[in-house]
Amino acid sequence: MPQRSEIKRILNQVFEAILPIMAVPVALIIGALILLLLRANPGVAFSALVQGAVGSTFSVTQTLVKATPLLLVGLGITIAFRGGVINIGGEGQIIVGALSATALALSFSQWPGVVLLPLCLLVGTLSGALWGAVPGVLKARLGVNEILSTIMMNAIALQLSNYLLRGPMIDPAEIEAGTRIAQSALLPRQVWLPRLVPQTLLHAGSILAVVMAILVYIFLWRTTIGYRIRAVGLNPRAARYAGIPVPIYQALAITLGGAFAGLAGAVEVMGVQRRMLEGLSGGYGFSGIVAALFGNLHPLGTVPASVLFGGLLVGADKMQRAVQVPSAFVDTLMGLIVLFVVSSRIWAVRRARRRETYE
Amino acid sequence: MNDLFTIPVILGIIYSGLRLATPYLYASIGEAFVQNSGVYNLGVDGIMLMGAFSGFYVGMKTGNLWWGLLAAMGVGLLMGLLMAVVSVTLKAEQGISGIGLYMFGLGLSSLLFKKTMTGVESISGFQPVRIPLLGNIPYLGDVLFNHNLLVYGAFLLVPLASFILYKTPFGLMIRAVGQNPQAADTLGINVDRIRYITVSLGGMLAGIAGASLSISLINLFQENMTSGMGFIAIALVYFGSWRPWGIMGGALLFSFVNALQLWLQVLGVNFPYDFAVMLPYAMTILALAISVRRAAMPDALGKPFERGEF
Numbered sequence: 001m002p003q004r005s006e007i008k009r010i011l012n013q014v015f016e017a018i019l020p021i022m023a024v025p026v027a028l029i030i031g032a033l034i035l036l037l038l039r040a041n042p043g044v045a046f047s048a049l050v051q052g053a054v055g056s057t058f059s060v061t062q063t064l065v066k067a068t069p070l071l072l073v074g075l076g077i078t079i080a081f082r083g084g085v086i087n088i089g090g091e092g093q094i095i096v097g098a099l100s101a102t103a104l105a106l107s108f109s110q111w112p113g114v115v116l117l118p119l120c121l122l123v124g125t126l127s128g129a130l131w132g133a134v135p136g137v138l139k140a141r142l143g144v145n146e147i148l149s150t151i152m153m154n155a156i157a158l159q160l161s162n163y164l165l166r167g168p169m170i171d172p173a174e175i176e177a178g179t180r181i182a183q184s185a186l187l188p189r190q191v192w193l194p195r196l197v198p199q200t201l202l203h204a205g206s207i208l209a210v211v212m213a214i215l216v217y218i219f220l221w222r223t224t225i226g227y228r229i230r231a232v233g234l235n236p237r238a239a240r241y242a243g244i245p246v247p248i249y250q251a252l253a254i255t256l257g258g259a260f261a262g263l264a265g266a267v268e269v270m271g272v273q274r275r276m277l278e279g280l281s282g283g284y285g286f287s288g289i290v291a292a293l294f295g296n297l298h299p300l301g302t303v304p305a306s307v308l309f310g311g312l313l314v315g316a317d318k319m320q321r322a323v324q325v326p327s328a329f330v331d332t333l334m335g336l337i338v339l340f341v342v343s344s345r346i347w348a349v350r351r352a353r354r355r356e357t358y359e
Numbered sequence: 360m361n362d363l364f365t366i367p368v369i370l371g372i373i374y375s376g377l378r379l380a381t382p383y384l385y386a387s388i389g390e391a392f393v394q395n396s397g398v399y400n401l402g403v404d405g406i407m408l409m410g411a412f413s414g415f416y417v418g419m420k421t422g423n424l425w426w427g428l429l430a431a432m433g434v435g436l437l438m439g440l441l442m443a444v445v446s447v448t449l450k451a452e453q454g455i456s457g458i459g460l461y462m463f464g465l466g467l468s469s470l471l472f473k474k475t476m477t478g479v480e481s482i483s484g485f486q487p488v489r490i491p492l493l494g495n496i497p498y499l500g501d502v503l504f505n506h507n508l509l510v511y512g513a514f515l516l517v518p519l520a521s522f523i524l525y526k527t528p529f530g531l532m533i534r535a536v537g538q539n540p541q542a543a544d545t546l547g548i549n550v551d552r553i554r555y556i557t558v559s560l561g562g563m564l565a566g567i568a569g570a571s572l573s574i575s576l577i578n579l580f581q582e583n584m585t586s587g588m589g590f591i592a593i594a595l596v597y598f599g600s601w602r603p604w605g606i607m608g609g610a611l612l613f614s615f616v617n618a619l620q621l622w623l624q625v626l627g628v629n630f631p632y633d634f635a636v637m638l639p640y641a642m643t644i645l646a647l648a649i650s651v652r653r654a655a656m657p658d659a660l661g662k663p664f665e666r667g668e669f
Contacts (some may be wrong), residue, residue, distance in 0.1 A: 038474050086454045144647045145597065147401060147454050151590045155640040163633035286462055293455065328469035335463025342451040342459060
């Protein structure tokens with residue numbers, strides 16, 4: 001009966017989509033226990049968190065502002081994970097993307113915006129891709145574990161940024177004032193991404209990120225290259241027998257992952273900070289992983305997941321100020337959520353196997 | 360450059376090189392047990408941070424460093440157990456779950472630090488113990504035989520781990536489970552139990568590694584004070600081809616480069632600080648690239664074991 005099996009298929013898909021969502025209540029319960037141990041009232045803390053995330057128009061826009069880099073990084077993570085490679089290098093890729101976009105904008109500050117703005121986004125994307133390509137090629141050529149190499153690339157990017165922001169790229173005004181804060185000069189006005197709501201930080205990058213999510217969906221499910229990336233991730237051996245050069249597609253997946261993180265860096269600089277500064281990557285390289293996993297490694301699922309975790313990050317700041325629970329609490333929760341989401345996968349796999357046996 | 364290669368400076372580099380190898384040794388040897396049994400634990404850095412915090416906090420509150428060390432071991436063991444539940448029983452993807460454990464440890468150690476302390480405080484850590492007779496050898500005595508107990512322990516761990524892995528039935532079981540869990544299972548070895556033991560042991564050693572930073576080497580706790588040492592420790596396991604002596608070679612190479620880098624700064628040699636800090640990370644990538652000896656890798660590494668799959 002085709003109709004019944006169709007319904008069953010859809011039900012199974014729905015079940016698999018909501019499975020990771022179960023990780024949040026479990027993580028919240030453990031989080032509440034941690035709060036109790038720290039002698040904080042979980043009810044008060046959590047309500048401060050929700051207040052901070054969606055309590056006012058401004059906080060809602062802040063949530064979307066934080067969701068934007070999460071979504072872009074998450075899309076890159078999604079492509080890499082779908083190709084069976086684990087990209088932990090988001091932080092470093094964001095940093096080099098932001099650095100190069102800044103350097104370009106400041107060097108050619110006389111150029112018109114129509115040329116300079118897209119060029120900055122492009123160069124940010126490309127340098128992120130390059131930062132991802134190094135571990136990608138090392139994995140493809142020499143079998144170097146990409147998790148370790150991407151983490152090392154993060155540390156290298158961080159030191160590179162420290163060097164540039166304290167030396168060659170430091171804002172001349174900082175030297176003049178003698179304060180020497182490690183940040184670049186303000187970007188020329190024509191590369192600022194337009195703000196969507198007056199008096200807030202919400203910028204056009206958010207729309208760009210959603211468009212990218214749709215493009216990534218089309219890429220992964222409607223193009224040959226995307227299909228091959230997924231085939232390599234699902235079953236490398238079968239992909240090899242089908243004539244797909246597995247290492248090349250793995251390297252490509254991680255390079256594309258880097259491209260999206262690089263774009264996130266450029267967007268963060270051009271949309272929010274309007275200059276490069278220390279700590280710009282803000283842990284998005286890691287929280288983007290959480291968003292991607294939570295979105296079931298689906299580009300369209302990553303959109304609501306990014307908004308959720310963007311809200312958590314914004315709420316965490318409020319919680320810190322209102323009830324003195326350090327925002328590191330949310331980082332702890334995110335770690336737990338990753339553990340639970342990955343662990344819950346076994347049920348999905350078991351169900352899938354049972355289905356195969358019975359049908 | 361004349362004052363760089365004087366005897367005191369060279370001795371100083373050796374002395375701090377040996378000290379700096381300590382956290383790497385504990386963490387890498389622990390991870391060697393884990394990986395030889397066929398499991399990855401990528402959360403080592405998170406466990407180290409929790410070990411560093413609990414060792415410091417308990418040591419400070421009780422005024423007894425041994426209680427601190429014990430607390431770090433306990434916390435490391437618990438986090439190892441958590442990893443074992445996730446990766447052995449729940450058969451989760453080990454790369455990602457390790458990153459989850461890392462984020463959890465990083466977040467929780469920062470949270471506890473901010474909640475319990477007002478700022479960075481220092482502690483008087485384990486004091487050097489001069490070994491009788493050997494410690495009196497001119498030059499060498501000061502450099503090799505005048506360290507604190509955690510440093511000696513790290514180097515004693517190497518022959519001990521090598522003995523356990525290659526000369527005892529338990530070590531044979533660990534390696535069997537890592538190479539061919541199906542065959543080990545048919546021989547009546549409880550694959551899951553062996554992996555629980557190694558992953559918990561690895562966690563405990565990572566806890567000590569963290570404590571060795573906070574109560575024996577640097578003697579303070581800071582947020583993210585490991586700055587990725589746990590990941591370098593995992594890379595050293597690859598570099599040392601999963602063998603304790605090889606791992607020790609790698610750890611020494613790393614710590615000596617680090618010590619040299621620190622002494623260059625002390626002596627004011629003109630070299631941008633940020634690039635000096637970059638060095639160990641770049642070296643790790645290089646080490647991984649040149650040391651990939653596939654043959655030495657446990658065959659079942661990273662693959663969850665499912666009974667009756669074949």
